[in-house]
Amino acid sequence: MKPLPPILQIGNVLLSSEILTEKFCCDLSSCKGICCVEGDAGAPVTMDEVAEIEDCLDEVWQDLSASAQSIIDRQGVAYTDQEGDLVTSIVHGKDCVFTYYDQIEDFNTHETIHDCCLCALEKACRAGKTKFMKPISCALYPIRAKQFSNGTVGLNYNQWAVCEPARRKGRELSLPVYVFLKEPLIRCFGEDWYQELCNVAEELL
Numbered sequence: 662m663k664p665l666p667p668i669l670q671i672g673n674v675l676l677s678s679e680i681l682t683e684k685f686c687c688d689l690s691s692c693k694g695i696c697c698v699e700g701d702a703g704a705p706v707t708m709d710e711v712a713e714i715e716d717c718l719d720e721v722w723q724d725l726s727a728s729a730q731s732i733i734d735r736q737g738v739a740y741t742d743q744e745g746d747l748v749t750s751i752v753h754g755k756d757c758v759f760t761y762y763d764q765i766e767d768f769n770t771h772e773t774i775h776d777c778c779l780c781a782l783e784k785a786c787r788a789g790k791t792k793f794m795k796p797i798s799c800a801l802y803p804i805r806a807k808q809f810s811n812g813t814v815g816l817n818y819n820q821w822a823v824c825e826p827a828r829r830k831g832r833e834l835s836l837p838v839y840v841f842l843k844e845p846l847i848r849c850f851g852e853d854w855y856q857e858l859c860n861v862a863e864e865l866l
Contacts, residue, residue: 665865671857674850679818681862684831685803685838690767691826694778696802697760699823702742703749704757705798711747713793714738714759717782720790721759724781729758749796800845803827803838837862 665678706714715738722730732750738758742748750758759781765774786794794800803824807815818838820828831841839846839858847855 669861671861672850672854673812674814674816674854676816676858677818678865680804680816680838681866683818683828683838684834684836685824685827685841686831686834686836687841688826688830689765689777690770690772690774691830692823693774693776694760694780695823696821697757697778697780697799698755699821701754702744702746703739703751704796705746705748706739706796708747710793710796711737711739714749714782714796717785717791717793720785721781724761724784725758726752726756726761728752729756729760732758797845797849801842801849804842804846806849 665682667678669676669678669681718733718738725733729750729752732752736750739747739749752758752760756778757780760778761781761784762776763779765777765779766772767774780795780799782791782793782795785791798806801816803819803821805817805819807817809815830836831838839862843855846858
């Protein structure tokens with residue numbers, strides 16, 4: 662196989678070739694949702710997403726901690742961080758305000774995993790109470806998206822130490838990043854764009 666160019670272009674989207682070659686599959690039983698806790702800012706959101714999140718508040722309110730409720734009452738569901746980006750509000754400088762803690766069952770061992778950090782927005786959506794799943798920046802991770810002034814979108818693969826269990830599981834399953842993120846990529850760019858991405862990946866790999 663020839664070396665892949667570092668950057669590929671599909672339509673108006675520039676993407677790192679690592680999105681095709683690297684393997685990834687979230688392993689919640691190992692990481693316990695630490696990506697919703699670690700970091701120094703909330704999840705990037707758009708103004709449209711802020712409006713959708715605000716529409717979901719009544720349905721998710723009971724799942725939020727008292728501290729999260731207080732912060733939302735005081736500054737809203739989002740704020741502008743030090744880099745000038747609009748992000749979800751956070752609690753104590755870490756947890757996203759929409760996180761809650763619960764137990765899950767390990768898919769393979771059927772053991773109960775305690776104190777997992779989960780998303781109240783996703784919970785409400787999966788229960789059919791709302792239509793908004795989560796910010797696209799959350800759904801796309803480990804891909805980070807950047808919008809340029811000329812309308813081009815850049816997609817980069819981000820490696821975070823806390824996601825080592827996901828990289829390990831991805832390698833075990835031989836699951837490329839772009840396949841793991843099929844649903845959110847289609848949500849962002851459409852079925853035709855994703856099919857072209859698959860065609861490019863098949864041709865190059």
